[in-house]
Amino acid sequence: MSNDVLIRLENVTKKYGDSDAAAVNNLTLDVHRGEVLVLVGPSGCGKSTTLRLINRLIEPTSGTLYLNGEDVTSMNPSLLRRKIGYVIQQVGLFPHRTIAENIATVPKLLGWDKDKIADRVDELLDLIGMDPETYRGRYPKELSGGQAQRVGVARALAADPDVLLMDEPFGAIDPITRDRLQNEFLRLQQDLKKTIVFVTHDIDEAIKMGNRIAILREQSEIAQLDTPEAILADPADEFVENFLGSGAILKSLTLMKIADTELHQVPVFKAPVMRDKAIETLQDSEDSTSILLDADDKPLRWLDLAALNRTSQPIEKSGRPISVDLQPEDTLQDALTAMLQSSVGLAAVTDRKGKYLGCCTIESLAKLLVEQGAGK
Amino acid sequence: MDFLLSLWGYTSGRFDQVGQALIEHIAYVVSVVGLASVFAIVVAVATRHNVFARELSLAIASVFLTIPSLALFTIFIPLVGLGFAPSFIALFLYAILPILRNTVTGLDGVDPSVMEAAKGMGLTNSEILLRIQLPLAWPVILAGIRIAAMLTVGIAAIATLVAGGGLGDFIKSGLARLPLPNSLEAIWLGTILSLLLAFAIDMALKLVKNVTISRGIR
Numbered sequence: 001m002s003n004d005v006l007i008r009l010e011n012v013t014k015k016y017g018d019s020d021a022a023a024v025n026n027l028t029l030d031v032h033r034g035e036v037l038v039l040v041g042p043s044g045c046g047k048s049t050t051l052r053l054i055n056r057l058i059e060p061t062s063g064t065l066y067l068n069g070e071d072v073t074s075m076n077p078s079l080l081r082r083k084i085g086y087v088i089q090q091v092g093l094f095p096h097r098t099i100a101e102n103i104a105t106v107p108k109l110l111g112w113d114k115d116k117i118a119d120r121v122d123e124l125l126d127l128i129g130m131d132p133e134t135y136r137g138r139y140p141k142e143l144s145g146g147q148a149q150r151v152g153v154a155r156a157l158a159a160d161p162d163v164l165l166m167d168e169p170f171g172a173i174d175p176i177t178r179d180r181l182q183n184e185f186l187r188l189q190q191d192l193k194k195t196i197v198f199v200t201h202d203i204d205e206a207i208k209m210g211n212r213i214a215i216l217r218e219q220s221e222i223a224q225l226d227t228p229e230a231i232l233a234d235p236a237d238e239f240v241e242n243f244l245g246s247g248a249i250l251k252s253l254t255l256m257k258i259a260d261t262e263l264h265q266v267p268v269f270k271a272p273v274m275r276d277k278a279i280e281t282l283q284d285s286e287d288s289t290s291i292l293l294d295a296d297d298k299p300l301r302w303l304d305l306a307a308l309n310r311t312s313q314p315i316e317k318s319g320r321p322i323s324v325d326l327q328p329e330d331t332l333q334d335a336l337t338a339m340l341q342s343s344v345g346l347a348a349v350t351d352r353k354g355k356y357l358g359c360c361t362i363e364s365l366a367k368l369l370v371e372q373g374a375g376k
Numbered sequence: 377m378d379f380l381l382s383l384w385g386y387t388s389g390r391f392d393q394v395g396q397a398l399i400e401h402i403a404y405v406v407s408v409v410g411l412a413s414v415f416a417i418v419v420a421v422a423t424r425h426n427v428f429a430r431e432l433s434l435a436i437a438s439v440f441l442t443i444p445s446l447a448l449f450t451i452f453i454p455l456v457g458l459g460f461a462p463s464f465i466a467l468f469l470y471a472i473l474p475i476l477r478n479t480v481t482g483l484d485g486v487d488p489s490v491m492e493a494a495k496g497m498g499l500t501n502s503e504i505l506l507r508i509q510l511p512l513a514w515p516v517i518l519a520g521i522r523i524a525a526m527l528t529v530g531i532a533a534i535a536t537l538v539a540g541g542g543l544g545d546f547i548k549s550g551l552a553r554l555p556l557p558n559s560l561e562a563i564w565l566g567t568i569l570s571l572l573l574a575f576a577i578d579m580a581l582k583l584v585k586n587v588t589i590s591r592g593i594r
Contacts (some may be wrong), residue, residue, distance in 0.1 A: 078498045095490070
């Protein structure tokens with residue numbers, strides 16, 4: 001990541017009315033090109049206000065705003081906003097417009113020609129994993145919460161802005177979908193390399209999403225601004241420590257990817273399975289559990305000896321089903337959750353197409369944590 | 377049955393007159409509702425950021441609706457004379473409130489997060505109004521227009537008292553000749569035609585609704 005500054009807030013203050021207390025007090029903040037900077041803090045600390053100062057939905061009382069080195073404090077705010085993607089918690093899709101029309105909003109304002117807009121809409125729908133044929137003509141009311149926010153992100157990306165502002169984008173989404181959206185988003189960001197300012201009140205989300213995190217206290221004062229690793233390892237003061245809460249080690253799991261660990265190989269079987277052979281193989285191995293794969297190498301079920309010995313059932317029906325879908329780019333926290341859920345202490349990892357790669361074990365996880373601790 | 381026959385007999389003798397009265401009545405509804413819609417929407421839009429002005433305009437529009445129709449139709453005679461003009465003014469003043477009220481409600485009812493997103497993407501205030509707010513408020517506005525249209529069909533029958541014509545002509549002449557032959561028939565004819573007209577206009581507006589309201593908010 002290069003360190004050139006794309007967005008700079010300089011001595012920015014925002015006061016409401018005549019009150020002495022400022023919502024944002026003399027804030028200076030640099031956002032580097034290509035990074036995800038997370039603003040996190042307790043509610044009322046001014047993090048959303050700070051975000052909205054950047055696209056001037058809130059005008060500063062004093063101070064200067066630079067975008068790409070250019071003073072944009074007095075630029076026409078509508079023109080400024082067309083250069084900056086904006087995603088909010090409530091999504092705010094236009095209910096009377098189709099998904100395609102929603103995504104096309106800014107390109108249309110910028111006067112792109114029709115064909116270019118249509119191509120871009122399809123490209124973005126593909127990017128967020130929604131089939132253009134199916135979803136182009138649908139209306140927002142026909143989408144689930146997770147799909148709506150995907151479209152919200154696509155709409156913000158439509159005119160390919162350098163900057164994306166996201167105000168608790170996944171805050172109103174159920175935990176499972178939120179996790180998936182976060183992972184998808186990180187995957188997207190790897191390719192897109194946008195400059196993103198991301199607001200959340202959730203420290204775990206901040207640690208997961210941010211290249212750098214700014215922990216804010218009241219009046220948007222920066223308590224600590226650093227990489228998540230550095231903040232977890234060395235909180236600047238008591239406020240930051242309290243805000244991080246307990247379990248910093250567990251939180252650091254969200255910083256590590258499954259790809260960082262060595263995958264363990266348990267015996268695998270593919271249908272049709274010869275029962276005797278399978279039992280023999282499993283007994284000869286050091287593992288107590290094996291995995292049944294389907295014809296495409298997709299893991300289906302955990303098979304232990306008891307399951308293999310239960311002749312009353314076909315092998316395809318015995319053992320416990322593997323329901324969680326983990327990939328190397330998922331975090332170790334996801335892996336830990338999956339292990340705890342699976343009841344065999346293992347988590348099966350697949351590639352993006354669902355092909356089995358190996359297993360994550362508690363041992364490999366512990367080993368990594370110990371190494372991390374020793375490294376610091 | 378006898379009465380229906382005599383009603384038919386009465387009607388069939390004067391198709392010219394019936395057509396004339398219908399046209400006059402329809403002219404009232406179309407001109408009044410059309411102009412009142414434009415006026416009320418403009419007022420609602422112009423006062424949307426000013427609570428005082430908005431409440432004031434609603435209060436004035438409400439006052440008009442409380443004035444007895446007989447009085448409102450006659451008040452303007454000294455200024456504009458008899459006939460179409462005083463009737464038009466009275467009906468226009470009546471029709472404002474439902475449309476104004478619904479337009480205000482409709483504009484208010486637009487989801488703030490939709491407005492925030494629109495603004496955040498760089499739509500100007502007038503673009504937000506024309507592309508987001510009014511289209512989203514349109515179903516509610518149109519409901520107000522339908523109420524105004526029904527109201528106008530009913531009250532336009534009073535226009536006959538200031539020589540304004542319309543279907544009220546039959547009702548008035550029937551009333552004046554009670555209980556002579558054909559008097560009840562005249563009253564019924566005026567009433568039934570008003571009802572049918574109201575029904576037809578409502579159907580037409582329903583069609584407008586189906587054509588103009590986006591599938592996304594139906």
